[in-house]
Amino acid sequence: MISVNGGVCAASGFMAASAAAGIRKKGREDMALLFSKEPCKVAGTFTSNVVKAAPVQWDKKIVASGNDVHAVVVNSGIANACTGKEGLDACLQLARSVAYQFGNEISEDSVLVASTGVIGMQLPVEKMQDAISEMVLKLSDGEENATLASKAIMTTDTVNKEFAVEFELSGKKVHLGGMTKGSGMIHPRMCTMLCFLTTDVAISKELLQKALSADITDTYNMISVDGDTSTNDTCVILSNGTAGNEEITEENEDFKTFCEALHQVNSTLATRMAADGEGASHLFTAKVVGAKSKEEARTLARAVVSSTLTKAAIYGKDANWGRILCAMGYSGAEFDPEKVDLYFVNDIGKIALYKQGVPLDFDEDFALEILSYQEVTALIEMNEGSETATAWGCDLTHEYVDINAEYRT
Known part of the structure; x- marks a missing residue:
């Protein structure tokens, strides 16, 4: 299994295009179109938020x-959420416009x-x-079109993914x-962003859905x-x-090999979204x-990365490991804190902070060096x-507050 260029156009038969519809800043591309002439089986997962945007309901x-x-x-630019019947009608009109551009062959x-x-x-x-008409004419399976499409769906993202x-x-x-795309309003309750995956693999719809839902x-x-x-x-x-x-x-x-490939793509994209948080x-x-169980391990890991105090x-660059133990303690997982060992680790090195219920003396300067690196892992x-x-x-930085204090205005 090797990584290749092409993003959503790497799989045969898929094309992409992008355009500036004027939803956002003038001249900035803010729409993308993916297309396959051959019919596609589709699987999907969607937000667990009770308030579901019109396109979520449509899809x-x-x-x-x-x-x-x-x-x-x-x-990008407008979520079409909390927009009532007009929002749902917009989904129908846009889908109908795409079909019309292909002579209603779809x-x-x-x-x-x-x-x-x-x-x-x-919307x-x-x-x-008008942008849909433009994009249909620009559809291509080239790497450049795939990259432009990935940029068109960005909001506060700083890099395309x-x-x-x-x-x-x-x-x-x-x-x-x-x-x-995903930079803010990101939290793990399925599925915390927009994600579009394409494959030329022949697979049943049932197993496609099973693989996606599991991964x-x-x-x-x-x-x-x-x-x-x-x-x-x-x-x-x-x-x-x-x-x-x-x-x-x-x-x-x-099927096992397909699931491994799906996991490699999804985990890579997930990591890039986390790194590009607002x-x-x-x-x-x-x-x-x-850990005693997979679900307990997930619960503990999610609690740590979600902790506001730990993120701060x-x-x-403060090795305040007590915040990690605190987040674990309120996570809902049952565990014995006197069995836990805790480290910070990355490419620079590894430093032990807490072992079997006892805090350890550690080199604060070395801890600062580790935490000054762009990537850091709490190994628990x-x-x-x-x-x-x-x-x-x-x-969690000052810039996050600045971005979201003026997101609409």
Whole structure:
């Protein structure tokens, strides 16, 4: 399995385009279109927030229907959330516009819609329809188009996020790639961002959904920037089956390999989102090992990266390990604190902070050196079992407050 360029266009048969619809700053591209001429099986996971944006409602219905999908149209700048019937009508109009541009060779029910941005504003549908016309003419399977599409869906992100892999199934080269956006309003309750995945692997819809639903548990559900779960969270994967592999219809070795590829793409994109948290200066990772159960390990790791006090300490380069133990203690997991070992670790080195219920003397200067590095991991050894989990977050900076104090204005 190797990483390759091309993002959402790495898989054969997929094309992308982007355009400036005038939703955001003049001249800034703020819409993207993904398209496959061949019909795609689709699987998806969506926000657990009770307040669900119109495009989430639209996409959930299509995924549940079992319809094949040909296209995804995405905008940034306006979330189309809390917009009532007008917001739902906008989804229909946009999907219908995409279908119309292809001479109605595809149906409106085969077009997914996604939005990200400010809540409570209506979409400028006519401007977006003009942009759709432009994007259909610009569709290409080139790397540049894939990258431009990944940039068009950004909001407060500072970098675009795309990744793809190539691997073999039944003697055929196959591909899986994706793009995500996510920087703020990120918290692990499925699925905490927008994510669009494409693959040319032939696989049944049922197993596609099973693979995606299982993998988000240890990837996108394990990141946290600020504790807020968005109204628009969407993760979809489209499979057009053009690679020519024998269709995966059972949980065999090919399915296992596909799941490994999916995990590599998702974990890479999840880490990049955590590192690009609004105002972040550190990627902060919590790795729990030796837990009694997988769910306990996940609960503990998520609690640590979500702790406001711990995130502030990481920003201040303060080895205040007591905040980590405190977060573990209120997480809801049952464990014996007198069995826990705690370390900070990264490429610079490893420093022991707490062992078997006893605080350790440590070199504060060396701890400062470790915490001054852009990436730092809290390694938490529970010494109660064999299960492991990793969560990703970032520090909490003054810039985060500045960004969100004036996000709408």
